[in-house]
Amino acid sequence: xxxxxxxxxxxxxxxxxxxxxxxxxxxxxxxxxxxxxxxxxxxxxxxxxxxxxxxxxxxxxxxxxxxxxxxxxxxxxxxxxxxxxxxxxxxxxxxxxxxxxxxxxxxxxxxxxxxxxx
Amino acid sequence: xxxxxxxxxxxxxxxxxxxxxxxxxxxxxxxxxxxxxxxxxxxxxxxxxxxxxxxxxxxxxxxxxxxxxxxxxxxxxx
Numbered sequence: 001x002x003x004x005x006x007x008x009x010x011x012x013x014x015x016x017x018x019x020x021x022x023x024x025x026x027x028x029x030x031x032x033x034x035x036x037x038x039x040x041x042x043x044x045x046x047x048x049x050x051x052x053x054x055x056x057x058x059x060x061x062x063x064x065x066x067x068x069x070x071x072x073x074x075x076x077x078x079x080x081x082x083x084x085x086x087x088x089x090x091x092x093x094x095x096x097x098x099x100x101x102x103x104x105x106x107x108x109x110x111x112x113x114x115x116x117x118x
Numbered sequence: 119x120x121x122x123x124x125x126x127x128x129x130x131x132x133x134x135x136x137x138x139x140x141x142x143x144x145x146x147x148x149x150x151x152x153x154x155x156x157x158x159x160x161x162x163x164x165x166x167x168x169x170x171x172x173x174x175x176x177x178x179x180x181x182x183x184x185x186x187x188x189x190x191x192x193x194x195x196x
Contacts, residue, residue: 032189067170068170068173069173069181070173070188080166081166082165082166082169083169084189085169086165086166
């Protein structure tokens with residue numbers, strides 16, 4: 001496994017909620033990444049974002065790991081939750097909030113941090 | 119064949135039982151699509167598993183770059 005792939009895997013497994021997106025929360029470069037980020041924010045999730053745009057290899061390695069072909073990709077404690085459509089749908093039905101409560105506790109603090117892959 | 123029709127035909131092959139199956143070109147540019155499918159194949163599956171079936175059906179156009187953006191809405195047979 002390449003070093004990049006190891007780094008991605010580490011983020012997926014160790015961050016409470018990870019969002020692989022195009023751009024950053026400050027400068028979102030894609031409508032679907034924006035939809036996913038908004039749903040996660042609205043659900044009060046602590047989000048760690050990773051921008052896939054700086055290096056095409058990031059997206060390739062991520063998809064090899066997850067088997068999910070599109071960006072964004074959202075993981076809660078290592079589990080793939082899906083892309084923008086699924087996260088929006090789960091937020092609308094309240095399931096995203098219960099999933100987060102279950103995985104991280106209901107006293108979780110919303111937060112945002114950006115992880116940069118070297 | 120336009121991409122919209124290609125996608126629709128690939129999805130019909132994969133979901134022959136679909137009671138609803140629509141492919142919408144969201145921007146008119148032929149590369150941003152909304153796919154809506156109701157099929158018995160989705161029953162009992164999580165949303166991730168349901169969307170995976172759609173990605174499998176569209177593996178070729180997803181792989182060759184003819185789809186820039188794909189929105190998916192799936193549900194079991196009504």
